[in-house]
Amino acid sequence: MPDPPAGSRVSRLVWNFRHHPKRELWFAWWVMVIFYNLYGVLFFFVTHVQPPPSPAWDTPTVVRWFDDNGHGILVGFSVVFLVAGMCAPMNALLAYSMRRMSVSRVFAYSYLIIYSLAAVPGMLVMAIAMTVAALRPDRDPQLIHWLYDFAFLSFSGTMGVFMIGSLVWLVAVLLDKNRVFPKWFGYLSLCNALTEVVVAPAWIFQRGAFAWNGAIAWWINMVVFVLYTCVFIVLLRKMIEREDFGTGPLPDLLGKRAAVQSDSVEAVR
Amino acid sequence: MTNLADSRPQVKEKPAKFVPGQPDMWMFVLFESLLFTGYFSVYLVSRTQNEQLYLQSQADLDLRIGIFNTIALLLSSLTIARCVKASRAGNYRSALTNAFLTIFFGVVFLVSKILEWVKEIRLGNTFTSNEFFQHYFFLTSIHCIHVLIGFVVLGVVVYQLKSPARRSQQLVETGATYWHTVDFLWVLIFALLYVVR
Numbered sequence: 001m002p003d004p005p006a007g008s009r010v011s012r013l014v015w016n017f018r019h020h021p022k023r024e025l026w027f028a029w030w031v032m033v034i035f036y037n038l039y040g041v042l043f044f045f046v047t048h049v050q051p052p053p054s055p056a057w058d059t060p061t062v063v064r065w066f067d068d069n070g071h072g073i074l075v076g077f078s079v080v081f082l083v084a085g086m087c088a089p090m091n092a093l094l095a096y097s098m099r100r101m102s103v104s105r106v107f108a109y110s111y112l113i114i115y116s117l118a119a120v121p122g123m124l125v126m127a128i129a130m131t132v133a134a135l136r137p138d139r140d141p142q143l144i145h146w147l148y149d150f151a152f153l154s155f156s157g158t159m160g161v162f163m164i165g166s167l168v169w170l171v172a173v174l175l176d177k178n179r180v181f182p183k184w185f186g187y188l189s190l191c192n193a194l195t196e197v198v199v200a201p202a203w204i205f206q207r208g209a210f211a212w213n214g215a216i217a218w219w220i221n222m223v224v225f226v227l228y229t230c231v232f233i234v235l236l237r238k239m240i241e242r243e244d245f246g247t248g249p250l251p252d253l254l255g256k257r258a259a260v261q262s263d264s265v266e267a268v269r
Numbered sequence: 270m271t272n273l274a275d276s277r278p279q280v281k282e283k284p285a286k287f288v289p290g291q292p293d294m295w296m297f298v299l300f301e302s303l304l305f306t307g308y309f310s311v312y313l314v315s316r317t318q319n320e321q322l323y324l325q326s327q328a329d330l331d332l333r334i335g336i337f338n339t340i341a342l343l344l345s346s347l348t349i350a351r352c353v354k355a356s357r358a359g360n361y362r363s364a365l366t367n368a369f370l371t372i373f374f375g376v377v378f379l380v381s382k383i384l385e386w387v388k389e390i391r392l393g394n395t396f397t398s399n400e401f402f403q404h405y406f407f408l409t410s411i412h413c414i415h416v417l418i419g420f421v422v423l424g425v426v427v428y429q430l431k432s433p434a435r436r437s438q439q440l441v442e443t444g445a446t447y448w449h450t451v452d453f454l455w456v457l458i459f460a461l462l463y464v465v466r
Contacts, residue, residue, distance in 0.1 A: 187297030191304060194414065201407070204396070209311050210403060220307040 290442030
């Protein structure tokens, strides 16, 4: 891999931008980091839709919640609509990881399609329903309440799509011989997939551990999801660092460092 | 490049095995244990808030079925352990027989669990009846999903044992570790749902 020329930080940045062989991969990876950070801030602190409010609220409480959060919802979801397209390079990077494995292309294509569709119920439907309710405060309160249920149930109740995605990734990681990801990540994907099943009772219950804001259906799942996301972001970074654009096993990072060290020793000699 | 060539065998020379099977599967055991600790904690906290309801509902469960389930799974753990032992000794015929016995005991567990669910539903105890039965149906179902995945894992073990061209001892032991986890989780679920009063 060619090295950037010695010079100022700016000139190296320009060189990397124009010539770095992994520039698309790093771009997609940074998009992923920025997207998940934005997602966290927008959903938790701006729109206040996470942690989710109670599904057991009566209609006046729901209407009051929209009145109190109206500005946050509008600002937050406007940004969500703007950045929703960031899902594309993110999903592309995830699919790329599977294309780099020794497994069939079917895995990458299935994953790409599932996750591209998942953005609709997992994010956009909620954003649309919430924005409609916030922009039409004069409508029948029952309709506002209906939009509230619709938004949270589409967000929480459609995790089956993500479960299948996790399972596709799990099987790909376990079958892969190119050591793109460690096998334990495959098993962590299984844990994540199993927690996605657990949200299904949110359709039925309005109170307790299995409601959409419950200890099992939301809190435990969120901990697993955050852990899983952090792990795959770090592993994707390692994958990009190890990428040699070949078709065989990915080289170890340790070996690479040793190679760099040995090259520098040779250079000094 | 010499350094690179030298460094690799050194990495391989590290003690190769700390645990049976893939060390990665033990990470899964850790993840699952933590996850189920979360589920059990929620159950126990809910229980302290409405102990009377939990005691009354528990009375509807038949302890004998729970014990039967536990014995079936403990026997399956015994047979998978015998399978690993036989496979280590190169006695693949016996290993296969034990793997099939494990599947048999797994099926016995699953069928008895389904019969118990039918019995409880006939008694009027469904997923939506009360908080105890929410936890009962949730914990037993999520465990049964683990059993179903276990059948896939045992399928891999059988596939490995069948042909002399494969027979990866590591995969056999990895599968056995998964199956023991399924058993271990059941023993905890059994204790919490049926025994703890």
